[in-house]
Amino acid sequence: MKIAVCVKQVPDPEARLRVGADGAWIDEEGVAFVLNESDEYAVEEALRIAERTGGEVIAFGLGPERTREALRKVLALGASRAVLLSDPALLGGDALATGRALAAAIRQEGADLVLTGSASSDLGYAATGSVIAGELGWPHAWLVMGVELAEDRRSVRITREMEGGMNELSAVVLPAVIQVQAGINHPRYASLKGIMAAKKKEIREVAAAELGVDAGRLGRAGSRLETVSVALPVSGREVEWIAGDAAAVAAALVTKLEQEAKVLR
Amino acid sequence: MNGPVWAVVQQKDGRLQRSGRETIAAAQALARELGTSAEAVLLGDGLAAAGEELKGMALAGARVVEHPRLATYTPGGYVAALVPLVREERPAYVLFPHTYQTVDFMARLAQALDAGLLPEAIAFRRVDGEVRWTRPVLGGKLHAQVRTVGEGTVLVSLQSGAFPADGVEAGSAPLRQVAAAVDGVDLQREVRGFESAGGGAVDLSKAEVIVAVGRGVGGQEKLAPVEELARLLGGELAASRPVVDSGWLPRERQVGSSGQTVAPKLYLALGISGAIQHLVGMKGATAVVAINKDASAPIFKIATWGVAGDLHEIVPALNQALKERAGGA
Ligand SMILES: Cc1cc2nc3c(=O)[nH]c(=O)nc-3n(C[C@H](O)[C@H](O)[C@H](O)COP(=O)(O)OP(=O)(O)OC[C@H]3O[C@@H](n4cnc5c(N)ncnc54)[C@H](O)[C@@H]3O)c2cc1C
Ligand SMILES: Nc1ncnc2c1ncn2[C@@H]1O[C@H](COP(=O)(O)O)[C@@H](O)[C@H]1O
Numbered sequence: 001m002k003i004a005v006c007v008k009q010v011p012d013p014e015a016r017l018r019v020g021a022d023g024a025w026i027d028e029e030g031v032a033f034v035l036n037e038s039d040e041y042a043v044e045e046a047l048r049i050a051e052r053t054g055g056e057v058i059a060f061g062l063g064p065e066r067t068r069e070a071l072r073k074v075l076a077l078g079a080s081r082a083v084l085l086s087d088p089a090l091l092g093g094d095a096l097a098t099g100r101a102l103a104a105a106i107r108q109e110g111a112d113l114v115l116t117g118s119a120s121s122d123l124g125y126a127a128t129g130s131v132i133a134g135e136l137g138w139p140h141a142w143l144v145m146g147v148e149l150a151e152d153r154r155s156v157r158i159t160r161e162m163e164g165g166m167n168e169l170s171a172v173v174l175p176a177v178i179q180v181q182a183g184i185n186h187p188r189y190a191s192l193k194g195i196m197a198a199k200k201k202e203i204r205e206v207a208a209a210e211l212g213v214d215a216g217r218l219g220r221a222g223s224r225l226e227t228v229s230v231a232l233p234v235s236g237r238e239v240e241w242i243a244g245d246a247a248a249v250a251a252a253l254v255t256k257l258e259q260e261a262k263v264l265r
Numbered sequence: 266m267n268g269p270v271w272a273v274v275q276q277k278d279g280r281l282q283r284s285g286r287e288t289i290a291a292a293q294a295l296a297r298e299l300g301t302s303a304e305a306v307l308l309g310d311g312l313a314a315a316g317e318e319l320k321g322m323a324l325a326g327a328r329v330v331e332h333p334r335l336a337t338y339t340p341g342g343y344v345a346a347l348v349p350l351v352r353e354e355r356p357a358y359v360l361f362p363h364t365y366q367t368v369d370f371m372a373r374l375a376q377a378l379d380a381g382l383l384p385e386a387i388a389f390r391r392v393d394g395e396v397r398w399t400r401p402v403l404g405g406k407l408h409a410q411v412r413t414v415g416e417g418t419v420l421v422s423l424q425s426g427a428f429p430a431d432g433v434e435a436g437s438a439p440l441r442q443v444a445a446a447v448d449g450v451d452l453q454r455e456v457r458g459f460e461s462a463g464g465g466a467v468d469l470s471k472a473e474v475i476v477a478v479g480r481g482v483g484g485q486e487k488l489a490p491v492e493e494l495a496r497l498l499g500g501e502l503a504a505s506r507p508v509v510d511s512g513w514l515p516r517e518r519q520v521g522s523s524g525q526t527v528a529p530k531l532y533l534a535l536g537i538s539g540a541i542q543h544l545v546g547m548k549g550a551t552a553v554v555a556i557n558k559d560a561s562a563p564i565f566k567i568a569t570w571g572v573a574g575d576l577h578e579i580v581p582a583l584n585q586a587l588k589e590r591a592g593g594a
């Protein structure tokens with residue numbers, strides 16, 4: 001089976017973030033970028049399905065030039081090729097515009113199954129995978145915690161998370177887009193051999209004009225959302241800070257727990 | 266003239282879901298702001314009782330879209346049922362609760378309608394005659410102000426709890442049954458059943474004290490002091506999702522939108538950043554102690570007491586202080 005996996009490079013969740021000069025996004029200077037968390041699980045799931053079926057995994061990433069690192073990582077994990085969409089005309093889009101571009105690139109390669117993460121940790125639209133499915137006219141499922149390929153390889157049985165501690169058990173006909181939730185598997189680490197091999201694998205760049213999509217429907221131009229500004233959240237109630245060395249903090253906390261929270265007997 | 270603002274809602278056990286009432290409250294508030302009308306669309310099967318509830322709300326109309334094929338959610342069925350309605354009436358905004366179910370089909374609906382898609386809003390306000398929406402980005406570390414551009418309907422999902430359900434304005438709503446065009450449509454998914462996600466063995470909802478750990482704890486082998494703290498406080502151990510995903514603690518101890526909802530007298534959040542999916546599970550706590558080495562972590566926005574520091578230093582010291590107190594008392 002030919003499996004496409006979409007990966008996004010996002011700011012390291014541990015990074016200290018500052019608002020950038022334009023006020024509309026973060027200052028990326030000095031920020032480390034990593035593979036989006038649920039995408040790591042999507043990659044692992046793609047590799048497992050490819051290994052079981054004797055297939056191959058192709059990674060797709062849309063983002064600035066640095067996205068190449070994220071793709072290189074997926075190649076090191078075992079994907080055979082990658083497609084990079086770093087044309088400025090494709091950047092800055094909402095889920096609809098980004099999904100459109102990714103779908104067009106996937107259509108060029110062809111795939112039996114597309115895997116994405118459930119949500120990006122920066123923009124968090126939780127929608128790009130569904131948009132890809134809609135563009136391709138395929139079924140999709142969001143928040144998938146289990147994937148099992150049917151014997152005849154014409155459908156997948158999925159376990160889909162719902163609220164309240166329940167799962168939906170269902171089947172989706174292939175080709176389809178499956179939006180993988182973190183926790184579905186235990187992602188592998190790249191081996192040294194894998195890292196070396198990745199250096200020789202192809203990362204094909206695709207320009208906006210090659211996608212066969214009206215330029216007005218791609219990137220910032222094709223986006224229905226525009227971020228005016230970003231800022232630190234304002235809080236409802238003011239936190240009471242407890243400072244000092246560990247012993248002093250501990251003593252102060254014990255007093256709070258005893259006298260105010262009243263949870264110590 | 267602005268088109269109306271719609272709220273798409275569902276019932277559960279014969280009552281409107283709380284998230285649905287929140288959505289209606291938001292639709293009423295937005296319609297007031299825009300000088301237009303608020304309307305509701307109730308979707309599903311067996312909707313008589315929930316329809317009665319809608320009748321008592323200040324809405325210009327309430328459409329009941331009922332069909333046996335909508336009893337169980339499928340993306341194909343729900344999109345097919347909604348497309349003709351939105352196309353015909355052209356609401357300016359269609360609001361949804363940001364639930365796992367609406368997230369699953371909203372983007373497909375937006376594509377079918379060529380509508381805008383704005384997921385997970387937590388507030389709106391009018392600025393210079395246009396609507397600005399607030400949505401969390403970067404795990405809640407920042408809030409983005411977003412405007413929509415282009416023509417036509419915009420679909421918006423609203424984060425749970427952002428618009429309180431008790432804000433629903435009472436009144437009277439004319440109820441209208443609307444045919445659901447779902448006979449013969451491809452449901453796009455064959456739902457075979459439902460199962461428990463594997464929680465349930467531990468009920469955290471009754472715990473008075475919860476000691477919760479996040480990714481910041483750094484590994485399973487580092488849990489011992491935290492476990493000791495839970496013991497000393499007579500509390501339950503809980504975790505954020507990544508801790509469970511990494512296999513450091515079992516799923517049954519996860520708090521949040523895909524875990525348990527808790528309301529203890531005291532919630533200690535250790536190395537938890539405070540993403541909204543975690544907060545929805547624990548914001549009912551009476552008091553929250555947050556220990557995080559990043560003073561700008563969003564968890565401090567809802568904490569009662571905050572410690573900007575390393576949990577691996579604070580927790581052992583806290584254990585020591587608690588033991589001394591017990592011994593000395
Ligand atoms: C559909 C969906 C459902 C989800 N459901 C849930 C859910 O039910 N529950 C849930 O929790 N999440 C859920 N999530 C995930 C959620 O979005 C966040 O990713 C998650 O809550 C983050 O967990 P965390 O705070 O432990 O990790 P991180 O966000 O990585 O935060 C770790 C924190 O630890 C701090 N830290 C690091 N080292 C130390 C130290 N030594 N001392 C003190 N602090 C330290 C860091 O500063 C950081 O703030 C869900 C996501 C999606 C998309
Ligand atoms: N720019 C991108 N490049 C590649 N994949 C993406 C991109 N944006 C989103 N995705 C995929 O879509 C998923 C959901 O992202 P989002 O809709 O932004 O929450 C991610 O986990 C990725 O798998």
